[in-house]
Amino acid sequence: MARILSNGQLTVEIADVGAYGGTRFDWSGFITGVTLEQGGHTFCVPESLIPGQGTGGSGLCNEFGISRAIGYDDAAPGEWFPKFGVGLLQKQKDEPYSFVGEYPLTPFPVTEEWTTDSVTYTVEPLECRGYSMKLVKTLKLEGNRLDIFYYVENVGMKPLRLEEYIHNFVGIDQADVGPDYVLKLPGSPRVTSPESSFTENLLKVEGNHLTWTGGAERQFYCKLEGWEQAEADYYWELVHKSSGAGIRESGDFAAERIALWGDKHVISPEVFIDITILPRHSKGWRRSYQFFTC
Incomplete structure (x- = not known):
């Protein structure tokens, strides 16, 4: 099931808390659909088009701690560790944490406050071996813009060191990946650390634009650099030339890194924020x- 935010310009579909049910993505504000009423353009697609494959991501869904699982390394098998935005997970084996792994789960309690054009989630903490975090997350519509506000309070005894990003599963009007898409970044972007020669050959950089040389036959992944010193009011912008529709992400924090993942039907620029919060301190972003349409 999903609930709706709408203001006449944007309609946003948000999954009910717990509908996702996985142990990777934040359960609060799990956005499964965005429609720009001017032109009826849509932007969100699922991670995988094949039922049962992938990790259940869809649309605009965020994750805390993809590579820094709080409390995992010092937990013994059978002990619990927090996956913020989700709940307490139980370590099963003495092996490295995997963000795609399956772990027994005790979900965090969540309360919600809805209006027609906003929703606020309060994710209450469950103390776990000195780690405890309260999350307040608000989604609000302003014209053709969707704002997401985060407020994190460290109510535990240990520091919190993690990262957060949104896995933007974007497919404008459900168009497949190809030369019709243009990804714009500040500065002089460049592709680094491509996971394969397929990724390296698929992506082409011209000035501050990145394009695709053809269709994506399989998944691609790389890091994007060269934007770090540029002064700009956005992180990235994706336009589908045939439809004239686009999406632009901005924010009030300095990005720690930007990565790019995708598949035949989906493009996912990922903007990471680095988070360190001492006990009895808080952080907001x-x-x-x-x-928009061009």
Whole structure:
């Protein structure tokens, strides 16, 4: 099931808390659909088009700690560790944490406050071996912009060191990946650390634009650099030339890194924020998505 935010310009579908049910992505504000009413353009697609494959991601869904699982390394098999935005997970074996792994779960309690154009989630903490975090997350519509506000409070005894990003599963009007898409970044972007020669040959950089040389026959992944010193009011912008529709992400924090993942039907620029919060301290930040037609 899903609930709706709408203001006449944007309609946003948000999955009910717990509908996702996995142990990777934040359960609160799990956005499964965005429609720009001007032109009826859509932007969100699932991670996988094949039922049962992938990790259940869809649309605009965020994750805490993909590579820094709080409390995992010092937990013994059978002990619990927190996956913020999800709940307490139980370590099964003495092996490295896997963000795609399956772990027994005790979900965090979540309360919700809805209006027609906003929703606020309060994710209450469950103390776990000195780690404890309260999350307040608000989604609000302003014209053709969706704002996401985060407020994190460290109510535990140990410091919190993790990262957060949104896995933007974007397919504009469900168009497949190909030369019709243009990804714009500040500065002089360049592709680094491609996971394969397929990725390296698929992507082409011209100035501040990245394009695709053809269709994506399989998944691709790389890091994007060269934007770090540029002064700009956005992180990335994706336009589908045939439809004239686009999406732009901005925010009020300095990105720690930007990566790019995708498949035949989906393009996912990923903007990471680095988070360190001492006990009895807090941190807030904002992400904004603007949906437009050229």
